[in-house]
Amino acid sequence: MGRFARSGDAEAFAELMARSLPAALAVARRTLGDEASAEDAVQEAFLRVVRGRAGYAPPRPFANWFFTILRNVCTDLLRARARDERLAEAAVERAAADRPAAELTWPPDAADLLALLPAGDGDVLALRIVHGLSFREVAAALGISEEAAKKRAQRGLRRLRQAARLAEL
Amino acid sequence: MNCRQTQSRLELHVLGGLGPLEEAAVREHLAGCADCRDAEADCRLLVADIAAAGDGPPPRAAFMAALHRATADEIRRQNRRVWMRRAAGGAAAAAAAVALAVGAWRLAWREGTTPVGAAAEQWRLDGAAADAASPADGVVVRGGSMYFLSRHEGEQAAVAVELASGRRRWRGQGGCAGYLSADDSRVYCLAGAGRGRFDLLALDAATGRRLWRFAGQKETALSGPCPAVPLGQGRVAWSCGGAVHVLDAATGEPLWRHDAGPGGAPVAVAGAAGQLYLAAPARFCCLDVATGRTVWQLDTPAVGVGRRRPLLALADGRAYVLSAAAGAGELWSLDLATRRVGWSVPAGEARHLLATQVGPFVRGGDVRAYDGRTGRLLWRREASGCGAMTAQGGLLYAVDSRGAGRLLALHQADGEEAWAMDGLRSCDAFRRVGRSGYVKTSDGVIHAIALRTP
Numbered sequence: 001m002g003r004f005a006r007s008g009d010a011e012a013f014a015e016l017m018a019r020s021l022p023a024a025l026a027v028a029r030r031t032l033g034d035e036a037s038a039e040d041a042v043q044e045a046f047l048r049v050v051r052g053r054a055g056y057a058p059p060r061p062f063a064n065w066f067f068t069i070l071r072n073v074c075t076d077l078l079r080a081r082a083r084d085e086r087l088a089e090a091a092v093e094r095a096a097a098d099r100p101a102a103e104l105t106w107p108p109d110a111a112d113l114l115a116l117l118p119a120g121d122g123d124v125l126a127l128r129i130v131h132g133l134s135f136r137e138v139a140a141a142l143g144i145s146e147e148a149a150k151k152r153a154q155r156g157l158r159r160l161r162q163a164a165r166l167a168e169l
Numbered sequence: 170m171n172c173r174q175t176q177s178r179l180e181l182h183v184l185g186g187l188g189p190l191e192e193a194a195v196r197e198h199l200a201g202c203a204d205c206r207d208a209e210a211d212c213r214l215l216v217a218d219i220a221a222a223g224d225g226p227p228p229r230a231a232f233m234a235a236l237h238r239a240t241a242d243e244i245r246r247q248n249r250r251v252w253m254r255r256a257a258g259g260a261a262a263a264a265a266a267v268a269l270a271v272g273a274w275r276l277a278w279r280e281g282t283t284p285v286g287a288a289a290e291q292w293r294l295d296g297a298a299a300d301a302a303s304p305a306d307g308v309v310v311r312g313g314s315m316y317f318l319s320r321h322e323g324e325q326a327a328v329a330v331e332l333a334s335g336r337r338r339w340r341g342q343g344g345c346a347g348y349l350s351a352d353d354s355r356v357y358c359l360a361g362a363g364r365g366r367f368d369l370l371a372l373d374a375a376t377g378r379r380l381w382r383f384a385g386q387k388e389t390a391l392s393g394p395c396p397a398v399p400l401g402q403g404r405v406a407w408s409c410g411g412a413v414h415v416l417d418a419a420t421g422e423p424l425w426r427h428d429a430g431p432g433g434a435p436v437a438v439a440g441a442a443g444q445l446y447l448a449a450p451a452r453f454c455c456l457d458v459a460t461g462r463t464v465w466q467l468d469t470p471a472v473g474v475g476r477r478r479p480l481l482a483l484a485d486g487r488a489y490v491l492s493a494a495a496g497a498g499e500l501w502s503l504d505l506a507t508r509r510v511g512w513s514v515p516a517g518e519a520r521h522l523l524a525t526q527v528g529p530f531v532r533g534g535d536v537r538a539y540d541g542r543t544g545r546l547l548w549r550r551e552a553s554g555c556g557a558m559t560a561q562g563g564l565l566y567a568v569d570s571r572g573a574g575r576l577l578a579l580h581q582a583d584g585e586e587a588w589a590m591d592g593l594r595s596c597d598a599f600r601r602v603g604r605s606g607y608v609k610t611s612d613g614v615i616h617a618i619a620l621r622t623p
Contacts, residue, residue, distance in 0.1 A: 010241055010244045010245075013240065013244060014237065014240075017236070017237075017240065021228055021233070021236075022224075022227065022228065025225070025228055026224045026225055029225055035226075039229075039232045039236075042236070043235070043236050043239055043240075046236065046239075046240050047239060047240060047243050050240055050243040050244050050247055051243065051247060053247070080363065080364065081364060114219065114222070114224070125219060126219075126224040128184055129184070129216055129219045129220050130219065130220055130222075130223060130224040131224065134185075135184075135185075135186050150181060150184075150186045153180065153181070153184055153186060154180040154181050154184075154186070157180040157183075157184065157212070157215065157216070158180055160215055160219075161180070161211065161212060161215060164211070164215065
């Protein structure tokens with residue numbers, strides 16, 4: 001990111017984008033609920049990074065900065081959507097609240113593993129395990145503290161372990 | 170650390186979330202406890218399962234292409250701004266300012282024509298919207314008027330000026346988002362309606378008064394909305410949200426609509442001789458403008474990858490369609506009389522398509538001309554830039570944005586340079602009307618230039 005911030009090097013930015021894109025789409029998809037809105041949000045977030053590169057402070061990890069921007073974009077989209085639908089409060093609550101956990105059965109299809117968890121726990125595990133974000137980056141992406149991210153990860157993984165043990169009995 | 174304490178930390182241990190002291194204690198316990206090592210192994214297996222399960226579909230190729238294009242455009246634009254700021258106090262800026270203030274550009278003729286030496290500026294106007302690579306900001310010339318999008322104190326509005334003098338005729342109400350088009354009586358522009366929706370506005374071409382507003386659906390094209398297409402016969406077509414609407418141009422009343430693309434895929438439209446042609450993914454339709462009835466349609470090579478709008482141009486009894494996928498566009502021709510696909514060729518990156526009797530011209534990082542009958546590449550010319558091409562009198566006009574910028578007038582048949590104008594940077598099209606040329610430069614200034622050219 002430092003290279004891009006200093007010189008506007010397009011290749012450096014393409015590398016950054018390639019690294020962050022899958023996780024960014026995952027975050028936006030989980031926040032906004034549909035693929036099209038997620039793509040719009042991710043594109044807008046990357047454009048804001050380009051426009052705001054002068055404001056980037058080099059020691060700061062790029063992912064933290066980027067995911068904070070992405071979260072703001074998603075929040076803006078949710079607010080706009082909610083405002084237009086006159087459902088602002090409900091939408092914010094929907095976005096913030098954990099979805100109820102599905103009933104645990106074992107073994108699930110691999111793709112359904114995280115769907116067994118409350119959304120907050122599943123989101124943290126997906127970003128940490130599938131996308132390889134650090135807990136600090138996960139926290140920035142989801143707008144929670146690093147401690148909360150760890151707590152959710154621990155809770156989610158423990159829940160899956162318990163379910164696996166129960167299934168083996 | 171005992172087994173219970175270790176077990177309670179296993180999840181964060183395998184996820185790398187423990188602090189150094191706790192991590193060291195857990196490792197020490199695991200080294201001497203087989204039960205806890207088994208539990209740790211189970212936990213790692215579970216994490217491996219989650220990793221293998223993935224997290225949703227991979228990014229779509231079409232989206233990635235659009236994303237790379239959008240960010241690359243933005244990077245170029247930002248870098249230009251930085252460059253301009255740096256140059257503001259320097260010699261480069263001084264030289265550019267002199268060139269513009271004098272209102273003369275250096276002209277270069279092709280051998281065999283009469284050299285004139287300079288092109289005099291007839292008038293200039295400041296304050297036109299000029300976002301790089303934005304399709305919203307295009308200037309429209311119709312009859313004796315020019316229409317453009319102006320930004321003033323944060324408000325955008327359509328502005329009309331007399332083509333001959335540059336004198337302002339009117340400024341429309343605010344809220345216009347650009348994408349202007351015009352017929353003899355009306356100027357059309359889009360207005361944002363929230364949630365990705367746009368409405369179509371019609372303004373009186375004589376006064377700028379708003380005539381009607383038509384509410385559109387959410388736009389589905391990654392490349393954004395597109396302008397309305399006046400069709401004659403008192404009708405105007407607008408492709409929006411995967412549907413084509415044909416409206417009464419006088420009242421804005423919807424006359425008919427055609428849902429063209431599966432899943433709301435964006436479509437391109439063009440009108441000619443009482444018919445509306447429509448390029449949709451894997452389908453090309455000819456519709457009767459008066460009734461909306463499908464006159465004929467045929468399956469075609471897939472166009473409009475994902476949510477990118479295809480490009481469509483008509484000329485000399487042929488339709489040319491270009492799928493707008495970045496780096497992988499396909500250009501094909503269709504004979505409108507026989508209703509058959511004539512040829513198709515890979516066309517690479519493409520931003521603009523124009524057709525004349527010679528054939529189609531494609532602009533991406535360069536300008537390419539194809540033979541309309543065979544699809545053979547006639548010529549290719551380096552001319553990077555974001556502006557649309559225009560054609561008149563056997564010449565093709567395009568602005569090359571490299572260096573200080575250069576307006577090129579090329580012979581359509583062979584790509585040879587008829588004349589060129591140096592020191593001109595623009596992301597809009599150059600328009601020639603008689604012996605005058607009109608162009609909006611990247612700084613939002615519209616120039617009317619007297620051309621003593623061939």
